Amino acid sequence: MATKKLTKGNAALCYGAIAAGCKAFFGYPITPQNEVPEYMSELMPANGGVFIQAESEVSAINMVYGAACAGKRAMTSSSSPGVSLKQEGISYIAACELPCVIVNVQRGGPGLGNTLPGQADYFQATKGGGHGDYKLLVLAPWSVQECYEFMPLAFDLADKYRNPAMILMDAIIGQMLEPLDMHDNFDIVEYPKPWATNGARGRAHNIINSLWIDPEVLEGLNQRIQAKYAAAQMHEVRFKEYQTEDAELVMVAYGCPARICRSVVDMARDEGMKVGLLRPITLFPFPTLQIADLAKDGKRFLVVEMNCGQMVEDVRLAVNGASEVEFYGRSGGAVPTPTEILNEVRARFGKPPVVSHYSSRKETAN
Amino acid sequence: MQKVFERPKGLTDAEFSYCAGCLHSTTHRLIAEVMDELDIIHQTVGVCPVGCAVFMYEYMSCDIIEASHGRAPSVATGVKRMLPDRVVWSYQGDGDLASIGTAEIVHAAGRGENISVIFINNTTYGMTGGQMAPTTLIGQKTTTCPTGRDPHVNGYPIRVCEMLATLDGPSYIERVAPTSPAGLVKTKKAIKHAFQNQIDGKGFSLVEVLSNCPTNWRMTPIESFKWIDEKMSEVFPVGVFVDR
Ligand SMILES: Cc1ncc(C[n+]2csc(CCOP(=O)(O)OP(=O)(O)O)c2C)c(N)n1
Ligand code: SF4
Numbered sequence: 001m002a003t004k005k006l007t008k009g010n011a012a013l014c015y016g017a018i019a020a021g022c023k024a025f026f027g028y029p030i031t032p033q034n035e036v037p038e039y040m041s042e043l044m045p046a047n048g049g050v051f052i053q054a055e056s057e058v059s060a061i062n063m064v065y066g067a068a069c070a071g072k073r074a075m076t077s078s079s080s081p082g083v084s085l086k087q088e089g090i091s092y093i094a095a096c097e098l099p100c101v102i103v104n105v106q107r108g109g110p111g112l113g114n115t116l117p118g119q120a121d122y123f124q125a126t127k128g129g130g131h132g133d134y135k136l137l138v139l140a141p142w143s144v145q146e147c148y149e150f151m152p153l154a155f156d157l158a159d160k161y162r163n164p165a166m167i168l169m170d171a172i173i174g175q176m177l178e179p180l181d182m183h184d185n186f187d188i189v190e191y192p193k194p195w196a197t198n199g200a201r202g203r204a205h206n207i208i209n210s211l212w213i214d215p216e217v218l219e220g221l222n223q224r225i226q227a228k229y230a231a232a233q234m235h236e237v238r239f240k241e242y243q244t245e246d247a248e249l250v251m252v253a254y255g256c257p258a259r260i261c262r263s264v265v266d267m268a269r270d271e272g273m274k275v276g277l278l279r280p281i282t283l284f285p286f287p288t289l290q291i292a293d294l295a296k297d298g299k300r301f302l303v304v305e306m307n308c309g310q311m312v313e314d315v316r317l318a319v320n321g322a323s324e325v326e327f328y329g330r331s332g333g334a335v336p337t338p339t340e341i342l343n344e345v346r347a348r349f350g351k352p353p354v355v356s357h358y359s360s361r362k363e364t365a366n
Numbered sequence: 367m368q369k370v371f372e373r374p375k376g377l378t379d380a381e382f383s384y385c386a387g388c389l390h391s392t393t394h395r396l397i398a399e400v401m402d403e404l405d406i407i408h409q410t411v412g413v414c415p416v417g418c419a420v421f422m423y424e425y426m427s428c429d430i431i432e433a434s435h436g437r438a439p440s441v442a443t444g445v446k447r448m449l450p451d452r453v454v455w456s457y458q459g460d461g462d463l464a465s466i467g468t469a470e471i472v473h474a475a476g477r478g479e480n481i482s483v484i485f486i487n488n489t490t491y492g493m494t495g496g497q498m499a500p501t502t503l504i505g506q507k508t509t510t511c512p513t514g515r516d517p518h519v520n521g522y523p524i525r526v527c528e529m530l531a532t533l534d535g536p537s538y539i540e541r542v543a544p545t546s547p548a549g550l551v552k553t554k555k556a557i558k559h560a561f562q563n564q565i566d567g568k569g570f571s572l573v574e575v576l577s578n579c580p581t582n583w584r585m586t587p588i589e590s591f592k593w594i595d596e597k598m599s600e601v602f603p604v605g606v607f608v609d610r
Contacts, residue, residue, distance in 0.1 A: 024448060050447045054440070055473040062437040062470070066413070069431050074444065092434050197429035197445070199409040199452045205378075207423045209432040316583020 007180035009147045010035035013103055016151025017075055019186050022101070023049040024074035026063035028056055028082060031064050032171040033105035036077040053115065061089030061102070068098040069208050070195030073155050077103035079171075080121050081112065083129075090164055091130030095210035097225065099158035099191075101151070102136070103167045105174040109335030116333025117171035117256060122310035124177040125168045126284040133222055135229050137165040137236065138283040140254040144178035146281075152186040157236060159191040163227050168283060169304060172256040174337065206210045228284070238281035239290060243269065247276030249348055250294055252315050254280050254305040257336060261304055264341045273349045283311070291318035295324040301325040304341060306334070374396045375396035376407055380424045383475055386585025389577040390419055391542055393486060396424070396554045400561055410453040411445050413438045417459035418492040439474035444589060453564055457483045463489040464500040464524050466467070471530070471572075478535035478569035482560040487602065488577040491577075496582030500524040505603055508582075527574050531607040537550060538563050538571040539607040543599055545576070545591040549570020552604075559609075576602055 007015070011035055017040075022196070025040040036165040037053060044051035050067075054060035060076045067074035078086060083104045093100055104125060108118040112275035125138050137157045139150045147169070154165040197206045208276050214220035243265050253261045258279040268275040278294065280287050295301070300323050312327040319325050328344045330336045346353060371445040376398025381441050384391045401407045410428040414420065416435035423430040433441040438456035463471050475480065489498040490508055498508040498515060501523050505514040517522075527541045538560055544553040553575060560571035576598050578590035585593060 003562065012378035023507075024444070026444065052443070052477075057543070058437065059440040059470050059473065061431065062440035063447075065433070065437075066431070066446075067448045070411075070445045070448035072448045088434055089437070097523070131514075140553045152411050197411050197412060197431050198449055200427075200429050201408045205427050208430070208431075209423050211420060211432055349406035 002181055002183040005081050005180050005182060007033055007144050008175060008177055009144045010105065010175070011039050011170065012144045012147035013077070013094055013112050013151055014039040015180070015182060016148040017045055017101070019045050019184060020152035020155040021073055021188055022073040022151075022155065023294070024067040025049070025051050026054050026060040026067070026076050027075070027078065028054050028060050030079045030082045032107055033077050033103065034173050035174070036103060036105075057085035058088065061086040061093070065089055065093050065098065068093065068100045070365050071198050073099075075101040075103065077105070079105050079107045080109050080118065083121060083124070087124075087130035090136070091132055091134060092210050093164050094134035094136070094225070095221065096208050097130065097162040098164070098208070099155070100164050101154045101158055101167065102164055103299070104169070105312040106168065106170045108331070110270045113335045113351045115171065117306060117335055118309040118331065118332060118333055119170055119255060119257070119305050120310070121168065122283065122305070122307060125166055126286070126314070131254055134225060135159060135284050137163060137232060138168050139165065140168050140281060140283050141173055141257050142255050142279065143173070143179050144176065147173065148180055148182065152188060155315070156189055159189070161232060163225070163228060163242065167354045170256050233285040236282060237285045237287050237290070239287040240279045240281060242277040242279070244276035244278055244294060244299070246274055247299055248274045249302055249345065250276045250278055250299045251302045251304055252278050252280070252291070252311070254283060254311070257304045257306055260336060260338055260341060263338045264345060267338060268345050273345060275345055286314050286318070288314070288318040291315055292320065292322070295319040295322040298323055300348070303327050305329045305334065306336070307331050327334060374402045376401035376427055378425055378427050379552060382425060383529060384418065385581045387578070387580045387590065388418070389575065390545060392543050392550070393553070393575050393577070394422065396544070396557050397457070398426065400558045403558065404561055404565070406453045406561070406565075409451070410451070410455070412447070413442045413454070413456040415456070415458040415462040417462050418582055419457055419459065420493065425448070435471060436462050436465070437470055438462070439446060439467065439470040439479070439481070439483065443474055443477070445478050446479065446481050450480070453482070455484060455561070458486070458487070459492065460489065460499045460501040462488045464526050471526070472533070473486065475530045475570050475572065476533050476535045478537065480564055480567060480569050482564050483570070483572040484533060484557065484560075485574040486519045486577045487526070487574055488552065488579040489598065490579050490582050492579045492582055496579070501602070511541060525602060527572070527607045536570045536572065536608050537568040538609050540609070541574040541602060541604045541607070543576040543577065543594055545594050551563055574602070576604065
């Protein structure tokens with residue numbers, strides 16, 4: 001039964017996790033994702049699951065590791081500094097080919113940074129993050145509704161590929177309120193888990209391990225997990241295009257900046273500039289082919305991020321010199337305004353900047 | 367003819383990789399015997415450490431998980447909370463449990479997590495070549511305190527049982543020394559008690575085994591036993607710290 005409810009992004013994640021049949025949440029408080037453990041402390045036990053506030057992010061991710069070994073759907077949530085602490089565990093989980101979901105509601109960094117929205121963990125999320133050659137399946141919601149929808153999707157992808165999946169968002173997506181359509185028509189697949197260490201009970205004992213002394217055996221693991229990533233690149237790329245068909249300039253953005261860029265597309269179109277938007281939904285696997293196709297048509301690119309330039313590298317790789325790729329970013333928790341981005345667009349069409357009726361400094365001052 | 371002694375079913379056929387005379391081997395066997403006697407091999411999940419016992423997953427015949435350095439109590443927590451009717455044990459050295467994983471063990475104990483922990487204290491980091499551990503005795507020479515542990519430079523040995531016994535969470539904490547037939551019997555009894563406690567739902571149990579590292583201590587196994595009995599047990603007295 002569907003219900004409509006005004007919901008925060010962080011809360012929507014929790015409802016989505018319940019819909020996905022998540023049985024365990026292990027976390028540690030950090031702003032701006034505190035609503036996730038708060039909601040989960042109520043929702044998990046109420047839905048036959050387990051909630052533990054761990055003593056640290058390091059411990060929380062290892063509890064997730066244990067729960068995943070037991071064959072159950074488990075998740076954790078944190079924000080940038082906390083996700084850095086989870087990297088050790090995430091590498092082990094990837095090496096053991098275990099499914100789980102990790103949420104990163106990013107804040108401004110590096111270091112303690114601030115609790116304002118950021119996207120500076122893109123490299124960490126999409127290029128491995130911990131030690132060794134591995135990847136996460138990374139989904140980037142841009143709305144409260146997508147926070148809800150992407151949780152079952154993340155759990156499914158994690159189970160399907162036996163690999164950790166990450167929901168990568170920023171403080172705005174976590175904190176904003178939007179109407180959420182809470183339906184229950186998800187296709188939840190029950191993946192058999194014959195590998196789980198849940199008590200042998202008649203079968204041969206299962207071992208979950210990531211120590212492989214023999215280089216050829218360890219190389220075999222690496223080849224196997226790389227093959228999974230290649231398969232994901234074939235089958236799991238998700239993205240949305242807006243007015244790209246006849247665009248001369250395509251903006252590429254995800255999460256909160258993508259929402260702002262969509263408004264900018266409309267503003268630019270009103271002024272007769274042919275601008276479009278490509279929004280990657282899966283940051284890994286990245287929509288490389290789709291971007292390459294647009295570049296073949298001679299379209300130029302403007303990548304907008306809330307960092308100093310990270311995803312722009314993936315766009316450049318996709319374009320591979322076929323056309324121009326430029327970057328506009330704000331960092332440290334600053335959010336670009338529509339006017340700011342519009343002026344970037346205008347400059348590329350040879351037009352002078354318009355004066356903003358509000359500056360980004362004013363917007364973030366309080 | 368009656369068979370009076372055999373390989374416990376809790377052990378696989380794999381050969382141990384431990385040095386001759388190392389008590390890791392003995393303790394493994396005792397855990398296996400206890401699993402046999404309680405008839406729980408098929409409902410048990412073990413969590414192994416990083417250290418000399420890193421290959422333990424090859425030796426025990428129950429379901430088993432390899433944890434990262436120090437995190438076994440958290441991994442065991444994840445398993446136990448998902449599968450409360452299974453028996454979950456973890457096995458950790460002193461580098462693993464008393465150094466890198468101090469937070470994890472203190473908080474698993476504080477939560478009264480219903481798991482059984484076997485803690486092997488050999489006062490050194492065996493696997494990485496005999497460096498100083500938090501349990502290294504004052505004056506004891508290791509590769510990273512070559513002139514002997516100096517408390518002003520390296521701090522003092524950490525007594526894990528005594529420290530955890532200050533918490534309300536644990537149901538059973540005992541330190542044992544399997545250096546004699548009587549000590550061996552006591553050690554097995556303690557491990558069995560820790561497992562039974564879990565089966566009875568009593569919560570966190572920890573058995574600290576005063577162990578040896580003849581290789582890095584540069585002693586014969588016999589000398590190492592003597593050293594445990596004379597030097598180590600002075601700083602780490604055997605006995606029951608909590609049983610409730
Ligand atoms: C994160 C991390 N740091 C360091 C190591 C290296 N390391 C492997 S075993 C070990 C020490 C183990 O000592 P202990 O727990 O006392 O076990 P023992 O070998 O003495 O049985 C260390 C430091 C590691 N594997 N992982
Ligand atoms: S190095 Fe020490 S602890 Fe490790 S197996 Fe050898 S004797 Fe045992």
